[in-house]
Amino acid sequence: MSLIISGGTVVTADGRFQADVRVDGGKITALGLDLAQSGDEITDASGKHVLPGGIDVHTHLSMPSMGTVTCDDYYTGQVAAAMGGTTTHLDFCIQSKGSSLRAALDTWHGRAKGQAVIDYGFHVAVTDPLPEVLDEIAGLPDQGVTSIKLFLAYKDTLQVDDTAMFRCLERARDAGVLTLVHAENGDAIEILMAEAIARGETAPKYHALTRPPELEAEATGRAIALAEVLGAPLYIVHLSCRPALARVREAQARGARVTAETCTQYFFFTKDDLDRPGFEGAKWVCSPPLREKEDQAALWAAVGDGTLSVISTDHCPFRFDTQKTLGKDNFTLIPNGVPGIEERLVVLHQAGVRGGHFSLERFVALTATNPARSFGLGGVKGAIAPGYDADLALWDLERPHTITAKTNHGAVDYSLYEGMEVRGMPVTVFVRGQTVINQGRLITERGSGQFLHRQRI
Incomplete structure (x- = not known):
């Protein structure tokens, strides 16, 4: 039948x-x-x-971070995704220091086992690129994983240096694996954060002020330069600002194998949201931080003209009442991340399609077809065809529909889009x-x- x-x-x-x-x-x-x-x-x-069902290629379910764990697991997060029209997501396995990539995959497979209600895949984040770990990259495709991620931020925890980035890009290129990069200059950010805390600047707004757009642009350009030397494919995650966008556009004009995404929240909010009364601004703490109205306009234009080919969420949910409050007296301790896996498609349809930024067809490309093609799911997901x-x-x-946390379906206790x-x-x-x-x-x-x-x- x-x-x-x-x-x-x-x-x-x-x-x-x-x-x-x-x-x-x-x-x-x-x-x-x-x-x-x-x-x-x-x-x-x-x-x-x-x-086509939506494809979200940037999520963090059941992920340990900053002394806590993201509050959506593979059941609650995927139920929320499905309620919002997303049928596939790619989640990040994070390598532990001194451990193997295989161990990271085993851990995340265990977290997903018996919980999933939509289809999913993994990226592996390389955080400790020991020689034997670099050797593992060649074997990832046999395990169904064809992308790795490198953090250029979060010094002393996730961040890798340029030597490691270069070696990983080279190994990934040879294995048919795409390298994703979180592009911020973690060394400079660490200094700026320490100086802010020393001045008594502890509120959430200083999270944005100590991660300026120039440091995102610098890291974006540095990653592009190393990838170009190697002829390696590169994907910039959660691009947020005009200077970083310029680096991507220039590289694409040169013919470099560089693609990039942005995330839903960067279209709707600015760094001023981190300065909401009391501690409310902590709800909007993510990295890279929210930027300016001018950056929003540039991002809308870039998803329209093809410079940015994917819109994901970086869904990294922490409860406000028990998790974001870990940084109540020190913004550097606020868990970095915002929710959005359920709201992504409906708010992009409202603001993007109804708002006149792109057509319904382009909406499908940005949220389903392009993600599938970029991440090894072409011919399987992201389109309606035999x-x-x-x-x-x-x-x-x-x-x-009016968006509220009460009617959402994930485990997080707030929505950035409350009342929209x-x-x-x-x-x-x-x-x-x-x-x-x-x-x-x-x-x-x-x-x-x-x-x-x-x-x-």
């Missing part, structure tokens, strides 16, 4: 058209009109738009042809999500 999603408007990165979608064995097998036959299971999509997984979201583009009114919501979500969400209700069982073995880059 086939599943027929009937009567909807199919939207891809290349266009939109009226069509039924036939699904067999979890795969899309046909697009066309009047595909239903006797005995088929019919889902009526009349009046709805059928989009042969692809039937990861689909039926959107009611007129449905109103949107029009346009996913109402039914499928993963490999199985209904996961219907009308705000979770349908699937815990553990139904699958680990994805991705292709070499």
Whole structure:
């Protein structure tokens, strides 16, 4: 028996058209009109738009950080993702000092086992590039992992130096693995933070003031330069500001193999949000920090013209009541990260599509098709075509919704977008042809999500 999603408007990165979608064995097998036959299971999509499920390539579930652990695990985080129309995400495994990349993967596989409700994959963050660890990079694709991450910030914990970056870029290039870089100059930031604390500047706003855009731009340019020397592919994560954007644009004009993402929060908030009354600004502490209105305008333009090809979340949730407060007397102790895995698609549709920054087709490209192509899921995820997984979201583009923490579905106790009114919501979500969400209700069982073995880059 086939599943027929009937009567909807199919939207891809290349266009939109009226069509039924036939699904067999979890795969899309046909697009066309009047595909239903006797005995088929019919889902009526009349009046709805059928989009590829969203792909969020930058999340942090069950991740230890700054003396605590992100509050969404592989169940709560993925339920929130699915409720927002996301059907696939890529999460970060963090190598422990003195340990192996294999051990990091084993740990994160254990955290996900039996919990997932959508499909997922892993990046591995290399934090201690011992010779034997560098040797492991070549074997990552055989384990389904085709991307590594390097931090150029968080000195003495996650940060790697230029020697390590160069060696990792080289090994990754040879293995068909993409290198992701968190681009901030951690050495300079460490000095600026210490000087601020010595002056008694302890409030959340100083988090942004001690991580200026020039230091993001410098690290972005440095990573690009090393990658260009090696001819290695490079992906800049969570790009936030005009100076760093300029480095990426210049490199792309030279033909360098450089791509970059930005994250949802950078379109909606500025560093002024860190200066909200009391300790409220801690909710907006993330790295790189929120910037200026002018940076927002530049980012909207860059996702429109293709300089930035992906919009992710960097979903790194900490509860305000018990976790963000760890830095109440010292901004350097505030856990860095913000939530957004559930809100990403609806706020981008509202501000991006309804706001006139890009078309619905471009929305699909930025949130599904491009992420799949960039991270070894092309031909499998991120599009609506025969042969692809039937990861689909039926959107009611007129449905109103007011975002609140109380009606969200993750474990975090606040939403950055509290009170924001949107029009346009996913109402039914499928993963490999199985209904996961219907009308705000979770349908699937815990553990139904699958680990994805991705292709070499």
